[in-house]
Amino acid sequence: MRNSPLKVIAATLGIFIGVVVVFLMLGRASLRGGEGGGPALFGARVAIVELEGMILEVDDLVRELKGHRDNPGVKAVVLRVNSPGGVVGPTQELHQALMRVREAGKPVVASLGSVAASGGYYAAVAADRIYANPGTLTGSIGVIMQMANVENLFKKVGVDYIVVKAGQYKDIGSFSRPMTSDERRVVQSLLDNVHGQFIDAVAQGRKMDRAEVQTFADGRVFSGVQAKDLRMVDALGSLEDAVNEAAKLAGLALPPAVVRPTKRFSLFDLIRSQIGLQLGLPMTPSLPSFRTLLYLMD
Numbered sequence: 001m002r003n004s005p006l007k008v009i010a011a012t013l014g015i016f017i018g019v020v021v022v023f024l025m026l027g028r029a030s031l032r033g034g035e036g037g038g039p040a041l042f043g044a045r046v047a048i049v050e051l052e053g054m055i056l057e058v059d060d061l062v063r064e065l066k067g068h069r070d071n072p073g074v075k076a077v078v079l080r081v082n083s084p085g086g087v088v089g090p091t092q093e094l095h096q097a098l099m100r101v102r103e104a105g106k107p108v109v110a111s112l113g114s115v116a117a118s119g120g121y122y123a124a125v126a127a128d129r130i131y132a133n134p135g136t137l138t139g140s141i142g143v144i145m146q147m148a149n150v151e152n153l154f155k156k157v158g159v160d161y162i163v164v165k166a167g168q169y170k171d172i173g174s175f176s177r178p179m180t181s182d183e184r185r186v187v188q189s190l191l192d193n194v195h196g197q198f199i200d201a202v203a204q205g206r207k208m209d210r211a212e213v214q215t216f217a218d219g220r221v222f223s224g225v226q227a228k229d230l231r232m233v234d235a236l237g238s239l240e241d242a243v244n245e246a247a248k249l250a251g252l253a254l255p256p257a258v259v260r261p262t263k264r265f266s267l268f269d270l271i272r273s274q275i276g277l278q279l280g281l282p283m284t285p286s287l288p289s290f291r292t293l294l295y296l297m298d
Contacts, residue, residue, distance in 0.1 A: 046246045047074045047259035048239075055086025055094070055119045062097045064261075069101045074259060076107040076246035079127060080239055085118030085140065088194055095201065098126035107249035111242035112136045112233065117221055121232075122198060125205030128249060130233040131242040132224035139227060141202060142219030143195045145187060147173045206231060 047068040049061060068074040079098065085091075102108050110116075110124035112132040117140035124130050124138075132138060154161055154176060161176035172183045179187075199217050203210045208231060216222070216230055227233045235241070247256035 043073065043257060044075045044250070044252055045073055045257040045259045046076045046078060046243050046250070046252065047071075048078045048080055048243070048261050050261045051079060051081045051083050051094070051120065051123060053083060055083055055091050055123075058090045058094045058097075061094055065097045065101055068259070069104045069106065074106065075250035075252055076109070076256075077101050078239070078242050078246050079108065079110045079124065080113060080242075080261075081110060081116040081120045081124055082113040083117075083120035083123075084115050085120055085122075088119070088143070091119035091122050092197075094123045095126045098123065102126070102128065107246055109242045109246040109249070111237075111239045112138055112224065113239075118142065122201060125202050127205070129235070129242075129245055131235050131237040131239075131245065132227055132233040133238065134224045134236050136224035136227070137221050138224065139216065139222040139232065140219055141195075141198055141213075141217035143191045143198065144219075145173075145191060147179070148175045149178055150175050151177050202232075 049064055049068070051061065065077065068077050077098075098108050107129075108127040110127035110130045112120075112124060112130065114133075114136065116124055116132070116136060116138045121138050121141065163171050163174065163176070165171050169183065169186055172186060173179065195217070199210060199213050202208070202217065203213045206213070216232070222230065222232065224233065224236055228236055235245075237245075243256065243258060244254055247254055250256075
């Protein structure tokens with residue numbers, strides 16, 4: 001029996017799609033190295049990992065770094081930073097993931113883009129080298145917690161906010177009443193402790209005395225030129241300069257082959273770009289949370 005033209009077309013189309021899928025999978029494996037650590041198909045490369053926007057969760061970035069760490073074809077990693085900061089815990093997880101890449105014998109170079117402030121800078125100090133543009137906004141070594149007090153508003157509209165608690169400080173930071181002096185002392189102690197962790201990370205990463213770091217760890221923002229003068233960064237340069245530096249540290253020829261970051265589709269980012277909202281701008285206010293501790297530019 002002869003096959004109908006429709007069956008022949010369908011079979012041919014199926015074979016074509018299958019071939020395309022195979023090539024896409026092979027291409028992705030060669031570019032990303034595979035999260036299981038499979039060998040790259042096209043030799044030694046420098047991988048670029050992007051830290052973009054607010055640091056709220058870093059699971060994907062940590063997974064991506066682990067893939068590059070385990071991939072024998074990736075010889076060095078460049079962290080491209082465009083971030084004003086974010087939540088403390090995830091920032092420290094990212095810092096630790098970058099340190100593990102270095103411990104695996106692979107150089108890490110940070111490239112600071114438009115903004116690499118607070119948590120963005122915290123992540124960068126895990127690198128062997130830091131590059132910044134002359135006009136990059138960086139630094140902001142500090143910690144901030146912002147809380148609202150709407151007690152008078154509640155009284156105006158006739159709302160009585162009742163709290164039942166077990167534990168003296170369980171409702172610390174409540175928006176229904178002013179903070180007591182004792183509560184302020186507790187919160188200040190918390191912020192000072194986390195600020196100290198930030199200072200320690202900078203001192204260790206930049207190989208500086210802690211006392212020297214404290215002279216500029218007061219929340220100020222610096223330009224790339226100012227940061228270089230303070231030894232917060234190693235050199236002024238672009239992403240390309242950072243990639244070449246990573247290749248040199250790994251002993252690769254210039255220009256190196258590069259593993260580009262995989263772009264992830266985000267419906268939220270698409271909507272945000274359409275309506276003109278930009279969370280990643282400098283001087284961004286903190287998120288409306290009463291209990292979330294953030295590294296933010298203030």
